[in-house]
Amino acid sequence: MIISAGTPSEDASGRIGTTPMRVAEALVNEDTNRLPQENTVSDRGAAVSLFYTSTPLSVDVGTTPIGFETIGVNAGLTARLIMGDAQIRATVESRPVTDSVLSYAGVTDRWSDLRYGRVTKNAGTFGGSFNFDNGGAYLDATYKTFDGDNVLENTGYEVNGGAYYRPVNRDGDVMQVGVNVNLQAYDENQRFFTYGHGGYFSPQQFVSLALPVSYQRTRPRYSWHAGLTLGLQSYSEDSANVFPTSPESQATLAAYQLLDPDVVTRYAGQDRTGLAVAANLGGEYKLMPTTAAGGEMALDTFGAYKEYKVRFFLRQTFTN
Incomplete structure (x- = not known):
């Protein structure tokens, strides 16, 4: 696995790690020398996972990519109660937050040499579904907490x-169309990349209405799937301290701001509404009866936000 955030612009470089403190010092001292631009932020590694699935129970245990500076746990357990065409389920899980290089792998601040990021989501979900002929409905509610290396702890809710x-x-051919409603809320806005932030999307209010369409074909030796989702999203973010875990650094920025009003001590909140598009294409091929190789490409966009993912995998299945 290779993850990269690209090379940040000069403006973005001023909002990474503890760089805002250097920017404030330069403004107060009227230093016109440009700060060195941040290098490309990237990391690489290979993740390992084991899965066990049965009708009442699913378990997976694995690691974050081996090759990252710190290796974490990626695991979950789901229990199901099947009642005819209805199902009640409960899930507990601990997952890495993959929104950015900062949240997934963590980064080292170039000025202080301190490591921060590498956020883990611990969540519990309770829900159910009902299937009828060629259709169905589902509803899940999730409570989640977030923690990482030198970042602000956070709590979130999702329906x-x-x-x-x-x-x-x-x-073996399945075409599915549907409608989905998603509601989320988080206590803290941790979207930014300065020291103490986690670099993941965590709005205080989030609502989306989406229309997903997918097609899947399954054959004895291969399978493939494709999906497209169009939706309307609206979210609201509170303002946030530049250094949310360091009152001392915040106080220093505030003192600099008294000397120069251009010094930034808080990130502004925002409200956004717009169209969102997501698409994916993937497949796998059986190399042997219990061994398969495959891959997937995915795109997710909303306004200026764009995320691209490409993954490859090799899966070995063990059966009784």
Whole structure:
């Protein structure tokens, strides 16, 4: 796995790690020398996971990519109660937050040499679903906490529900159309990249209405799937301290701001509403009856936000 945030612009470089303190000092001292630009932020490694799945229970245990400076746990457990066409389920999990290089792998501040980021989400979900003929409905509620290396702790809530219909469902071909509603709320806005922030999307209010369409084909030796989701999203973010875990650094910035009003001590809040588009394409091929190789490409966009993912995998299945 290779992850990269690219090379930040000069303006963005001033909002990474403890650089805002250097920017403030330069403004107060009327130093016109440009600060050195941040280098490309990237990391690489290979993750390992083991899965066990049965009708009442699913378990997975793995690691974050081996090759990152610090290796973490990636694991979850789901228990299900099946009642005819209805299902009640509960999940507990501990997952890395993969929104950015900062949240996933963590980075080292170039000025203080301090490591921060590498955020872990610990979550509990309770929900259920009901299937009927070629359709169904589902509803899940999640409580989650976030912690990482030298970042502000956070708490979030999420409700996700929807319904779907399969106009094509025969001979290994499945086409599914649906509607999905997602509600989220977080205590702290941790979207930024200065020291103490986690670099992950955590709005104080989030609402989305989405229309997903997918097609999947399964054959004895191979399978592939494709999906497209169009939606309307609206979210609100509170303002946040530049250094949320360091009152001393915040106080220093405030003192600099008294000398020069251009010094930034807090990031502004914002409200955004717009269209969102997500797409994915993937597949796998059986090399042997219990061994498969595959990959997937995904795109997720909302306004100026764009995320691209490409992954490859090798899976070994063990059966009784």
